[in-house]
Structure formats: C-alpha cells, structure tokens
Amino acid sequence: MTNGQCVRVSTGAVVPDCADAVVQVEDTEIVKHDNKEELIIKIKKAPSRIGQDIRKPGDDMRKGDLLFDVGCILSAGEIGVINEIGLKAVAVYRRPKVCVMSTGNELVESMTEEIPPGCIRDSNRPQLLALFKSLGFKPIDAGIAPDRRSDLVVAIKNAFGYASVLVTSGGVSMGEHDLLKDILENDLGFKIHFGRVWMKPGMPATFATGVIGAELRCVFALPGNPVSSWACAHLFAAPLLRHLAGHLKIYNSRIYVKLADGVKLGERPEYKRAWLQMPDRMTGEMQDEFWKTRQETGQVQKEEQFELLPIAHITGGQLSSRLASTIGANVLLELPQKSDGLAQLERGKIVQAFVIAPI
Numbered sequence: 001m002t003n004g005q006c007v008r009v010s011t012g013a014v015v016p017d018c019a020d021a022v023v024q025v026e027d028t029e030i031v032k033h034d035n036k037e038e039l040i041i042k043i044k045k046a047p048s049r050i051g052q053d054i055r056k057p058g059d060d061m062r063k064g065d066l067l068f069d070v071g072c073i074l075s076a077g078e079i080g081v082i083n084e085i086g087l088k089a090v091a092v093y094r095r096p097k098v099c100v101m102s103t104g105n106e107l108v109e110s111m112t113e114e115i116p117p118g119c120i121r122d123s124n125r126p127q128l129l130a131l132f133k134s135l136g137f138k139p140i141d142a143g144i145a146p147d148r149r150s151d152l153v154v155a156i157k158n159a160f161g162y163a164s165v166l167v168t169s170g171g172v173s174m175g176e177h178d179l180l181k182d183i184l185e186n187d188l189g190f191k192i193h194f195g196r197v198w199m200k201p202g203m204p205a206t207f208a209t210g211v212i213g214a215e216l217r218c219v220f221a222l223p224g225n226p227v228s229s230w231a232c233a234h235l236f237a238a239p240l241l242r243h244l245a246g247h248l249k250i251y252n253s254r255i256y257v258k259l260a261d262g263v264k265l266g267e268r269p270e271y272k273r274a275w276l277q278m279p280d281r282m283t284g285e286m287q288d289e290f291w292k293t294r295q296e297t298g299q300v301q302k303e304e305q306f307e308l309l310p311i312a313h314i315t316g317g318q319l320s321s322r323l324a325s326t327i328g329a330n331v332l333l334e335l336p337q338k339s340d341g342l343a344q345l346e347r348g349k350i351v352q353a354f355v356i357a358p359i
C-alpha cells in the first residue's frame with residue numbers, strides 16, 4: 001500500500017502496517033471495478049483521526065494489569081477473560097459442603113401419598129437444599145431425624161462424616177421434644193454461640209461450634225417453622241458458607257425501598273418478605289433536572305428525590321408457618337420493633353431491605 005491506496009479489512013482482521021485508519025465500508029463507494037477487484041474507491045466520510053477504528057495490542061488490557069482480585073467470583077465474564085488470555089489454571093476455593101437435616105417425629109417425606117394424622121410433609125429440607133444449591137454450595141441431604149436423643153446424636157455425627165457445616169431445622173425452642181441445644185452442648189460438647197435472636201421470624205435460631213474427628217464443625221440449628229428456617233438460612237447460614245467459599249462480600253446487599261402499603265410493627269424486629277416493583281420512568285422534567293445536575297456536579301442526586309426507589313409489596317400473610325409468603329419474594333424488609341412513639345409505618349415510608357433473589 002502507498003499513499004492514495006486502501007485495502008478491504010474485516011472486523012478483527014490484521015490492518016496492514018502502512019495503514020493508519022479504518023473507514024467503515026458503508027462510508028465508501030465503489031467508483032470502478034473490473035469484476036474481480038475494486039479499482040477506485042470514493043471515501044464519502046474521511047476518518048476523523050489517525051487510528052480511527054484500529055484496536056492496538058494492549059488496548060483491552062496491558063501486561064501487569066490486575067484482572068482478578070483475591071476473593072472475586074468467577075462468573076461468565078471472568079471465565080471468558082480467563083480463556084481470552086489462555087490462563088491454564090487458576091487457584092479457586094472448594095465449594096463448601098453443607099449437610100441439611102430435618103428433625104421432628106411429625107415429619108414424613110414430601111412425596112408420601114397418605115399423610116398419617118398429626119404428620120406433615122418435610123418442606124424445610126428440600127427448600128434449604130435448593131437454597132444452598134442456588135447459592136453455589138454443595139448441599140448434602142442428611143435426611144429426617146426423629147426427636148429422640150440417641151437418634152439425633154447418631155444422625156448429627158453421621159452428617160459430620162460428609163461436611164463440616166450442618167444446618168438442621170426444628171427442635172430448638174421450648175417444647176419437651178426440643179432437644180437440639182441440649183444435645184449440642186451436653187452430648188457433643190459443642191459451644192453455643194447464640195441460641196436466641198431478637199427477631200421475627202427465627203427467634204430460636206442457634207449457632208454452635210465444636211470439634212469432631214479433630215476438625216472444627218459448625219451447626220446452625222434453625223427453627224422448625226418453615227419461614228423461620230428459610231429466613232435464618234439466608235441471614236445466618238449463607239454468610240458463613242460464603243466466607244468458607246472465599247467470598248469477600250458475605251452479606252446480602254442492602255438497599256432502600258419504599259413501602260407500597262402501611263404496615264403494623266410487631267413486638268420484635270421483623271424481616272417481612274416482599275417483592276419489588278420498579279418505579280415508573282422519570283417524567284421529562286425530572287430527567288432534565290437529573291441530567292443537568294449530573295453534568296454540573298458530576299453527581300447523581302439522591303434517588304428518592306426522583307421517586308426512583310423500588311416499591312416493596314409484602315407477600316400476603318407473614319406467619320412464620322406460611323411458607324407461601326416466600327413465593328416471589330426478592331427482599332427481606334428490615335422493620336423495627338414497635339415502640340411507644342411508633343406502632344406502624346405509613347405507606348411510602350422508606351426502609352432498608354436485604355436482597356435475597358434477583359430483582
């Protein structure tokens with residue numbers, strides 16, 4: 001190629017050394033050709049600068065750039081980059097294993113056709129197994145154990161043959177069959193770090209650690225009420241598992257949301273299940289102001305000024321037994337307990353919420 005000449009290149013192809021800009025084919029016109037090759041090309045729109053549409057080696061990343069920080073999650077994009085640069089091996093954390101066990105004489109396998117009087121289907125184990133799997137951990141089904149000391153001791157010891165973290169549900173409140181805490185402390189010699197939390201649902205949530213087979217073991221003994229075990233798994237068990245998986249950010253993201261309806265406050269701080277409705281688009285006037293502020297100050301104004309906060313709809317009845325209140329929920333609203341001056345929150349009030357599922 002010399003002055004006044006050009007060649008056709010495809011996107012991504014090598015540009016000849018002597019060329020210093022690329023013109024898009026739609027900005028050119030063939031003036032003359034001999035049925036095999038273009039002979040004269042008219043450039044309708046001249047390149048605006050030297051180097052136009054040429055990517056130089058090192059434009060995407062340079063030697064010495066830090067691409068992945070310790071504790072980062074290898075999602076689709078990161079895996080793409082690993083392959084793009086031909087990295088043959090990366091050091092990763094092992095997915096933590098977690099055993100899930102239901103306890104209770106009243107429980108039967110969920111697929112049982114005829115449920116004997118006084119029995120119920122075990123829904124906690126399948127929901128907790130599903131939750132841990134969806135979060136990227138390796139859940140192990142440790143079955144149903146009856147409320148009998150000797151059986152529970154054997155079942156817990158067995159579970160620790162498969163994983164160092166055990167999540168149980170049921171048997172942690174005040175009933176005569178609620179043996180878990182006593183067994184952990186007295187039969188297994190575990191230390192109970194907390195055994196009651198001032199929250200709803202999940203007040204009897206228990207966390208204990210101990211040594212079995214020369215290894216540190218952790219137990220979350222969660223309340224049997226299905227929503228209680230579900231909420232405590234999100235709030236307590238998932239952060240520990242994320243920590244073991246090497247995540248730097250172990251807690252669920254917290255965001256501000258606006259209540260779609262007024263809500264009465266309870267005796268305990270409460271995590272209500274809710275789904276988020278994204279607010280309507282900004283009006284034209286709001287948009288003008290939004291962009292003007294951004295241009296002038298480089299700052300985005302507080303979102304609530306633009307009515308941009310998501311609106312939280314509580315998912316019907318919030319009894320700890322009503323597992324259907326988890327259907328479609330993507331946040332846990334953090335509501336304070338009622339106090340002398342505050343018995344309810346009005347519609348439109350802004351509260352904080354833990355994100356528990358894609359919004």
Ligand SMILES: Nc1nc2c(c(=O)[nH]1)N[C@H]1C(S)=C(S)[C@@H](COP(=O)(O)OP(=O)(O)OC[C@H]3O[C@@H](n4cnc5c(N)ncnc54)[C@H](O)[C@@H]3O)O[C@H]1N2
Nearest residue numbers: 102122123124125170171172173174178203223224225228
């Ligand atoms: N006297 C008191 N009673 C209760 C208290 C209290 O402080 N004093 N706390 C209440 C709270 S809060 C909760 S939460 C529950 C938790 O009790 P447990 O953890 O001992 O759970 P269970 O009694 O075993 O079960 C409660 C409830 O949930 C059902 N359940 C249990 N496991 C499953 C399962 N795998 N799948 C589906 N449903 C399950 C069980 O049948 C009971 O109906 O205690 C309150 N009581």
Ligand code: MOO
Nearest residue numbers: 201202203228320
């Ligand atoms: O705290 Mo319990 O979990 O209300 O039902």
